[in-house]
Amino acid sequence: xxxxxxxxxxxxxxxxxxxxxxxxxxxxxxxxxxxxxxxxxxxxxxxxxxxxxxxxxxxxxxxxxxxxxxxxxxxxxxxxxxxxxxxxxxxxxxxxxxxxxxxxxxxxxxxxxxxxxxxxxxxxxxxxxxxxxxxxxxxxxxxxxxxxxxxxxxxxxxxxxxxxxxxxxxxxxxxxxxxxxxxxxxxxxxxxxxxxxxxxxxxxxxxxxxxxxxxxxxxxxxxxxxxxxxxxxxxxxxxxxxxxxxxxxxxxxxxxxxxxxxxxxxxxxxxxxxxxxxxxxxxxxxxxxxxxxxxxxxxxxxxxxxxxxxxxxxxxxxxxxxxxxxxxxxxxxxxxxxxxxxxxxxxxxxxxxxxxxxxxxxxxxxxxxxxxxxxxxxxxxxxxxxxxxxxxxxxxxxxxxxxxxxxxxxxxxxxxxxxxxxxxxxxxxxxxxxxxxxxxxxxxxxxxxxxxxxxxxxxxxxxxxxxxxxxxxxxxxxxxxx
Numbered sequence: 188x189x190x191x192x193x194x195x196x197x198x199x200x201x202x203x204x205x206x207x208x209x210x211x212x213x214x215x216x217x218x219x220x221x222x223x224x225x226x227x228x229x230x231x232x233x234x235x236x237x238x239x240x241x242x243x244x245x246x247x248x249x250x251x252x253x254x255x256x257x258x259x260x261x262x263x264x265x266x267x268x269x270x271x272x273x274x275x276x277x278x279x280x281x282x283x284x285x286x287x288x289x290x291x292x293x294x295x296x297x298x299x300x301x302x303x304x305x306x307x308x309x310x311x312x313x314x315x316x317x318x319x320x321x322x323x324x325x326x327x328x329x330x331x332x333x334x335x336x337x338x339x340x341x342x343x344x345x346x347x348x349x350x351x352x353x354x355x356x357x358x359x360x361x362x363x364x365x366x367x368x369x370x371x372x373x374x375x376x377x378x379x380x381x382x383x384x385x386x387x388x389x390x391x392x393x394x395x396x397x398x399x400x401x402x403x404x405x406x407x408x409x410x411x412x413x414x415x416x417x418x419x420x421x422x423x424x425x426x427x428x429x430x431x432x433x434x435x436x437x438x439x440x441x442x443x444x445x446x447x448x449x450x451x452x453x454x455x456x457x458x459x460x461x462x463x464x465x466x467x468x469x470x471x472x473x474x475x476x477x478x479x480x481x482x483x484x485x486x487x488x489x490x491x492x493x494x495x496x497x498x499x500x501x502x503x504x505x506x507x508x509x510x511x512x513x514x515x516x517x518x519x520x521x522x523x524x525x526x527x528x529x530x531x532x533x534x535x536x537x538x539x540x541x542x543x544x545x546x547x548x549x550x551x552x553x554x555x556x557x558x559x560x561x562x563x564x565x566x567x568x569x570x571x572x573x574x575x576x577x578x579x580x581x582x583x584x585x586x587x588x589x590x591x592x593x594x595x596x597x598x599x600x601x602x603x604x605x606x607x608x609x610x611x612x613x614x615x616x617x618x619x620x621x622x623x624x625x626x627x628x629x630x631x632x633x634x635x636x637x638x639x640x641x642x643x644x645x646x647x648x649x650x651x652x653x654x655x656x657x658x659x660x661x662x663x664x665x666x667x668x669x
Contacts, residue, residue: 188391188398191467194268195460201276202456206448209284212600215444222295223440230363231529232295235440237449242376244454246515247433247522248283249379252423253462254515255488260421260462261469262476262483263413265401268463270417274425275459278607280452282426282583285590285604287434287451288444295439297530298431300537302585305592314585315534318432321578322527323556325429326356327563328571329520333513334564336489352517353561359521361528361553375518382496382507383461386468389499396474398467412630415614415621415637419576424462426611428582430455432526468495527556573624577615584611591648595655609645616640 223234235243260267289301299318303311334348343351390398423429437450472495473479482491496507531552535541563571587608594601617637619625628636 188400190265190268190400191390191398191463194272194463197272198275198456198459198463201272202280202453205276206280206284206452206456209281209452209603210445210448212594212603213284213288214597214599215288215447217443217445219292219444221291221441221443222438223442226294226439231436232439233363234442235437237442237446239373240437240440240446240450241454241457242373244433244437244450245457246372246376246379246518247436248427248430248454249423249458249461249515249519252427252429252519253458254465254492256420256422257424257462257464257466258469258479258488258491259483260417260424261466261479263417263420264470264476265399266413267417267421267466267470268401270421271424271459271462271466274418274421275456275462277603278583278587278611279426279430279459280455281590281603281607282428282586283430283434283455284447284451285593286431286586287438287441288447289590289593290435290438291441291444291447295435297435297526297533298582298586299530300533302589305589305596306585310585314582315530317578318428318582319527319530319556321429321575321582322432322523322530323560323563324571324575324578325523326520326527326556326560327566328575329516329523330356330560330564331566331571332489332516336513349561349564352520353557353564355517356521356524357553357557359525372518375514378507378510379461379515380457383464385500385507386495387464389495390464390468390471393499394468394471396471398471412621415618418611418614419580419618419622421462421466422576422579424459424466426580426583426607428579428584428586429523431582431586432530433522435529436522436526465492472498524553524557524560528552531556573622577618577622577625580611580618581615584608584615587611588644588648592651595652598655601652605648608648609641612644613637613641616644 222232226232227234257267257271260270286298286301290296290298293301293304299311299315302314330349330352334345334352337343337348337352338345341348418425434451441447441450469479469491470476473482479491482494486494500507535552587604590604591601591608594604617633620628620636621630621633626633
């Protein structure tokens with residue numbers, strides 16, 4: 188129990204202290220006019236209070252990610268607590284803050300446009316494809332999951348349930364942000380928080396087994412290689428590239444720059460707390476990781492959530508579990524379609540030099556991303572989710588390098604982005620060679636190949652640092668001479 192409670196405390200302290208460090212280095216300035224006012228259109232650009240923005244951001248970036256991912260990550264034992272804490276404070280929250288604040292500083296631009304400005308047009312072209320593909324995969328996965336449960340609980344067939352869910356996704360993705368998202372989603376964000384608090388209370392006072400502590404014996408449980416699998420499995424509970432596609436949605440609603448730490452950095456810390464609770468619940472409720480594995484095999488992560496909720500909170504828990512497993516992924520699915528519509532609009536605007544801001548244009552833009560998402564939603568959810576994982580972390584890695592280049596060009600302390608970017612580069616490079624959905628190679632060989640890519644990327648960034656310093660040297664020399 189001490190490891191769990193200490194982890195919660197570290198996350199809170201991390202927000203209070205390191206969050207301020209990140210904000211100071213970025214240079215939040217309330218004298219600047221934000222896009223919510225400068226480009227106000229009553230649709231995507233619309234001022235919103237920071238507390239609403241924080242709850243919407245939490246719901247958008249979370250959904251079932253910190254619940255399902257944390258439950259799967261609990262199979263690694265208490266070492267998962269360490270990654271959730273360190274990942275959230277030093278990687279995930281930094282990633283989310285820079286994704287949101289850089290978008291805010293660039294008139295609400297989407298993630299691929301930011302990549303293009305700081306990593307070049309070739310990187311932007313590649314990440315346009317990867318990020319839109321990620322949005323389509325997320326929308327598909329978060330349509331199939333709730334549709335399956337609706338079909339189980341109602342007389343509706345799976346096909347009818349998918350159609351109903353998808354119709355809602357389309358409507359929410361093309362309506363002004365203050366019509367549904369701004370009014371209803373803060374309530375759903377409250378449900379997400381209440382679920383975590385209720386389960387946390389149950390662990391402390393109702394569960395039969397104690398919350399396990401981190402020991403040397405539990406650092407590497409069973410035959411599971413912690414590196415790099417755990418970092419991709421837990422994903423949303425520590426760092427997630429999906430967040431970089433969602434943060435610009437809220438960047439267009441922030442009233443002043445100082446609210447960015449609450450909305451972006453704070454929401455990720457909140458997601459880390461939720462992930463800690465569900466990871467601990469997975470380890471504790473079933474007594475050991477073997478029991479958790481059996482429960483996941485029998486009913487999936489959704490079945491684990493349902494069993495823990497109903498046992499802990501009775502009828503109320505069952506209702507919350509159903510609400511969570513149905514509503515939360517749907518809300519993530521519609522914002523995924525919304526952000527993919529924005530990204531596609533940016534691509535077409537850059538290539539055609541025409542505006543796509545009208546209502547008809549927005550409806551037109553949603554079709555190319557909605558159709559493949561609908562078709563993919565017919566595929567097994569677990570199969571889709573495997574491909575979401577690596578793509579998600581690849582996007583996160585690129586965003587961190589984008590933040591590092593932004594700080595480098597601003598002559599600011601780039602290490603707050605470049606160090607976690609370096610770490611995540613190693614994760615995604617090794618994972619794609621080792622994972623079954625990747626090349627499925629031997630673990631040792633995967634480590635070698637991943638290290639080669641890692642060294643290449645580090646060498647590239649070292650060259651960028653050298654180039655920036657060389658460009659700055661004449662100006663510094665002139666200044667010293669004067």
